Amino acid sequence: MAGEIPDLEAQVRTGTGKGAARQARRDGMVPGIVFGGDADPLPINIPFNKLLTMLRKGRFKATLFNMKVEGHDDVRVICRDVQRHVVKDLPTHVDFMRLKRTTKINLYINVEVEGEELSPGLKKGGVLTLVRPEVELVVTAADIPESITVDVSELEIGDSATIANVKLPAGAKPVIDRDFVIAQVSAPSGLASQDDEDEDEDVAADEVPTSEMGDAEASED
Numbered sequence: 001m002a003g004e005i006p007d008l009e010a011q012v013r014t015g016t017g018k019g020a021a022r023q024a025r026r027d028g029m030v031p032g033i034v035f036g037g038d039a040d041p042l043p044i045n046i047p048f049n050k051l052l053t054m055l056r057k058g059r060f061k062a063t064l065f066n067m068k069v070e071g072h073d074d075v076r077v078i079c080r081d082v083q084r085h086v087v088k089d090l091p092t093h094v095d096f097m098r099l100k101r102t103t104k105i106n107l108y109i110n111v112e113v114e115g116e117e118l119s120p121g122l123k124k125g126g127v128l129t130l131v132r133p134e135v136e137l138v139v140t141a142a143d144i145p146e147s148i149t150v151d152v153s154e155l156e157i158g159d160s161a162t163i164a165n166v167k168l169p170a171g172a173k174p175v176i177d178r179d180f181v182i183a184q185v186s187a188p189s190g191l192a193s194q195d196d197e198d199e200d201e202d203v204a205a206d207e208v209p210t211s212e213m214g215d216a217e218a219s220e221d
Contacts (some may be wrong), residue, residue: 001016001158002005002008002195005064005065005066005076006063006065006066006140006187007028007065007066007067007068007071008033008046008054008065008066008067008068008077009046009050009068009140010034010044010045010069010178011029011044011046011069011070012042012044012069012070012071012072013031013032013043013044013046015043015048015159016043020043025048025092026043027045028045028047028048028049029046029047029048030044030045030046030048030051030091030092030093030094030219031043031044031045031092031093031094031144032044032045032046032094032095032096033093033095033096033117034069034075034077034096034097035095035096035097035098035158036097036098036099037075037098037099037100039098041169042069042072044069044096045092047199048084051091051094052090052091052188055082055091059076059108060079060082060149061079061080062078062107062108062186063079064076064078064107064141064144065077065078065079065096067096067163072103075098075099076098076099076101076141077096077097077098077099078097078099078105078107078141079095079096079184080093080096080097081094081095082094082095082158084114099141100103100141100143100145101140101142102140102141102142103123103141104138104139104140105113105139105140105141105142106136106137106138106175107133107139107144107145108135108136108137108138109134109135109137109139109144109145109146109148110133110134110146110147110148111130111132111133111134111135111147111148111149111150111182111183111185112147112148112149112150113128113130113149113150113152114150114151114152114153115148115151115152115153115154116128116152116153116168117192118135118153118154119152119153119154119155119185120154120155120156121155121157121159121185122152122154122155122185123191124157125187125188126155126156126157126185126186126187126188127185127187127188128183128185129183129184129185130150130182130183131160131181131183131184132180132181132182132183135148135163135174135182136174136175136176137168137172137173138172138173138174138175139169139171139172139176140171140172142174143169143170145168145169145172148166148167148168148169149166149167150165150166150182151165152183152185155183155184155185156185157185157186158185158186158187159181159184160181160182160183160185161178161181161183161184162180162181162182163176163179163180164179164184165182166182
């Protein structure tokens with residue numbers, strides 16, 4: 001299941017509107033809003049440098065945070081939008097949504113692979129391709145998996161493991177409503193090219209005109 005939920009510290013933003021937002025940016029903060037749940041929207045400020053660092057790590061909009069604001073109870077939130085400067089591409093405003101433990105949300109979950117050392121296809125020199133290094137799932141806020149695992153221990157060359165082969169956490173389901181490939185084992189490039197050449201030779205032999213075959217046989221006589 002999910003690891004420890006990271007804290008995200010913010011400050012209450014006094015005042016609303018463009019004037020207060022501009023002042024926050026001059027003070028080295030990024031204005032934002034926390035909405036949803038059973039509480040009123042809460043204007044906040046987040047230190048610019050801390051927010052930029054988190055954004056550059058990636059997966060910011062797919063991470064559940066424990067937001068800590070002085071004078072308010074901690075609350076679980078997820079980012080729903082980051083507005084950026086049209087030229088500098090730096091954050092200018094950020095929106096967070098409060099989540100209850102039972103709230104259903106869409107998140108991209110990392111895929112881990114197990115059984116590589118047992119795969120007969122890999123033992124024969126096959127190449128493993130992780131087609132989807134992450135999968136979008138519908139999960140509950142209280143039970144967000146840190147990752148899902150795909151088992152490739154029985155894959156031969158040419159075989160694939162699909163989402164149907166993955167044991168998902170309770171309450172989680174894929175956003176895509178059909179089976180799809182997660183990982184596959186393919187032939188090494190050298191073997192694949194040799195197979196193609198053999199097929200070409202077979203086709204070439206089959207395409208020799210009958211009349212020419214007859215002429216060749218006659219000349220041998």
